Amino acid sequence: MSSNPFLDPTLVHGGLYRGNGRLADRTHALHRAKISGSNVADTIANLLAARVPRGAVVLDIGCGRGTTTLRLADRLRPRQLVAVDASTALLDTTRDRLGHASARGSMVCSDFHHLPLPDKVADAAVAAFCLYHSPTPATAVAEIARCLRPGGTAVLVTKSLDSYAELDHLVHAAGLDPHATNRPSLYESFHSGNLHTIAAISLTVLDVQHEDHFFHFADAMHLARYLTTTPKYRITLTGGIPAIAVTLRQRLPAPPYTTQSTVSYAIAVRP
Template identity: 75%
Template sequence: MSANPFLDRALVHGDLYRGAARLVHRTQALHQAKISGRDAAVTIADLLAARLPPDPVVLDIGCGRGTTALHLATRLRPHRLVAVDASAALLTATRDRLDEAGAAASVVRADFHHLPLPNRVADAAVAAFCLYHSPTPATAVAEIARCLRPGGTAVLVTKSLDSYVEFDHLVHAAGLDPHARQRPSLYESFHSGNLHEIATTSLTVLDIRHEEHVFRFADAAHLAQYLATTPKYRITPAGGAVALAAILRQRLPAPPYTARSTVSFAVAVRL
């Protein structure tokens, strides 16, 4: 078993993404806390908008619950949009969101190391907040490049190694995980620092952008909602967000609690 839950194949294909509930709760907690930083899905669509031919074919690799896919569909109006993920539950959530919005798209269940797609099929591909689940992200980037037509654009998105490091200190201070500050970053395999190096193994990088996102959690209950969704820590005792909030109120300084994350976007092409 990997020390990093995001690289633990059993977890990634099991409890982490067997259903959509964890991502829903995590996203809700972060969105409620965000005080600075653009919506990443909007930024991705903006980065692609000026680079695509009419009626493009667009791939959303590791689509999750379909947040980015929905923005791609509504902003870019592609001739064909293909959303790919390894989780059947997340693909169902994506299909439902796209259907509800009246956006035409197809969904494909697949591992991003082995995409069941033809060579040179797409004008653009997005891989946002997913490649850090790979112990060999360059392999996944090579697959993405294989699926792009010459001149096709990829947007690869990840976070910095120190994203949300403030939580490490809060969890340790509350006595919930004595090793919280020593646990590896969830983003250690594919992060802001190695994004350029990995992208250039198969693509030509045109630009890399880094954006700081700031989150302010108003009280212990709000912080507990987020911490209950992260697999990084070995939090004890168990009992869910309500029990966690009670411990945080007792052991931490008065709120609010602030955390930061750097989100990095690489724009690259297949020559």
């Protein structure tokens, strides 16, 4: 079993995404902290807008809570929008959010290594912040390519290996996890550095774009709320968020606490 929780299938399918609460809390904490960097869902929709024909079939692979799915529905107005995820809880959330926005989409519960979709069915596919859950991301990209029509566009999105690395040092300094700085990056299997190489195995890569995002946690409670949502650390302190916040206040310099991440986008087509 990998020491990286993002590559532990038991943890990924049995705990991290069994419900939508952890991901919602993580997203909320990061959005509150973000001070610089584009909206990822907007960027994905913009990258596809000029390339997707009218009446398109669009796949959102690893759709999560449906934030990108909603943006694709609104911006691209596809004839068919298919949201794919291995978590039924996240698909339920995506379905509900689409319904509240009066948008239409089909939900497919599936592992992205074996998509239950025909060959050459889609004009475009998105896989954002999900392929780093695969120990063999090239296999998942090949499956996405299989589902694209010739000339169809894929947008693959991931993060850099050193994303949020500043938090490793804060968690270590606070004594919350003495091994924090030695733990593997959550993004080690599919990251900014190998994105082009992996995508190019099955697709023709047109461009890879990188953007730095910066985050500013204003106080210890805000940072503690985020830390409880990341599976990277082994924090055994009892008392939950309040206890973590107290420890941060006692052992770290005064806030704010800052960190950054590089978000990378590969734009590629099926030959």
